[in-house]
Amino acid sequence: MPHALVQRGMFAYLLEGRNTLRRARYRGLRMSLKWKLIWPAAACALLMLIGLAAGPVPALIAGHVRSGLLIVVAVALAVLLAVMGAVSELRLCRPLRAILHTFGNIASPDAIGGVADEVQAVQRVAGDLRDKAEALGQALNAAEAKRSALAAELQYSEERYVLAMRIADDGPWEWNLQTNDFVLSTRWKCMLGYGDDEFPDSLENWRAHIHPLDLAGVDATLQCRLVGQERQFEHQFRLLHRDGRYRWVSSLGTVIRHASGKPLRIVALDTDITRVRHIESVLQHIVEGTAGMGGEAFFRALVRHFAAALDVPCAFISECDGWPPKSARTLAYWLRDDFRENIEFELAGTPCEAVYSDGRPVFHASGVGKLFPRDKAYESYYGIPIFGTRGEVIGHMAFFNDREMKEQDVLTDAVYQIFTTRAAAEIERKAALDRLRHSTLPNGADAPGMRDASSSVPNVTNM
Secondary structure, X not given: OHHHHHHHHHHHHHHHXXXXXXXXXXXXXXXXXXXXXXXXXXXXXXXXXHHHHHOHHHHOOOHHHHHHHHHHHHHHHHHHHHHHHHHHHHHHHHHHHHHHHHHOOOOOHHHOOOEOOHHHHHHHHHHHHHHHHHHHHHHHHHHHHHHHHHHHHHHHHHHHHHHHHHHOOEEEEEEEOXXXXXXXXXXXXXXXXXXXXXXOOOHHHHHHOEOHHHHHHHHHHHHHHHHOOOOEEEEEEEEEOOOOOEEEEEEEEEEEEOOOOOEEEEEEEEEEOHHHHHHHHHHHHHXXXXXXXXXXXXXXXXXXXXXXXXXOOEEEEEEEOOOOOOEEEEEEEEEOOOEOOOEEEEOOOOOHHHHHXXXXXXXXXXXXXXXXXXXXXXXXXXXXXXXXXXOOEEEEEEEEEOOOOOHHHOOOHHHHHHHHHHHHHHHXXXXXXXXXXXXXXXXXXXXXXXXXXXXXXXXXXXO
């Protein structure tokens, strides 16, 4: 009887293990780690009980003593197996299952399927997580490379924007009408020769740099837009530069209003138009000065007004004979606030030679005296070719200065072209009259009505 009870107990324990194994398989584990640890001990215990029950050692013991010994040993082994199962469950299996529960949802579904026990399941999950970590690392590296590329592109765009703002003649500013904050951009301050920290952002400082004669017009324009319904405005006025001179600006802005119509801010963009205004002034001055003139009077008026507009001490207009020309004759010669007698000079060794040979404007901002010793009295030079109707260079207009000339001080080629075209017509007209006079009067006498058309015989000298 005791043998049967012991055997039934052991078989029941083994049956429970089999059921647990089935449940483990259902959960994706072929066998729980706890049962892997208990099964060897249970098998040894079972073999021990079988040996005690049927082996030679129990045969020496009496029947009731043998039964009691088997029961005690069986109970002791059962307690030992239970303690082993509890300890393995608490100290090993549960932490592993907690790990699986925590990271099992992160890992792929196949990571813990068909494994032998929790250890292999954790290994599978760790391997899967390692693969995912490597994939995430690669994705992170790719994202970092993309971020670096975008950052470099952004930096390049910002550098281009800053460079464009530095090159451009535009300076934005903003006036917050609610807080009365007045913000001037760095480019706006640079337009007047100031650094960002050298010009305070204030309405009073801005108004103090407006020309006194233009301040009333600026106030009237802004007040009209604040009170009226129109939002955009455009106004030209003068601002005081750091060098003490005034610069013309064109201010184009808009009034930002609330839905109720209340003005909130004024945003504007000021553009330096000093050069444009200078060109307009020069054009008007020269056109008025040469209107209705022809021949020598036109040439004299042209060089005198250009010398005044460019503020140069020496200006002249010349013509040449033959091609390639070796020398040139002045048709009007202005030197230091007065007209001088016309001269003829050799082109070699002067900056004028390149005007004829290259057929393009020649500009030397400085160093003319070092490059051309014959003109050592001057520092800078600007020469413009005069083209005939057949496209050949028939003369040129030149300006010498005893100080450095900047590009912004020199007018655009289109402005000169207006007057060089008229000068070309006058030179060809003069040449035609000279040919007509010599063909009709071989002895060289002047025909009636043609005396004014011919110029006096020029001096032959070096400049």
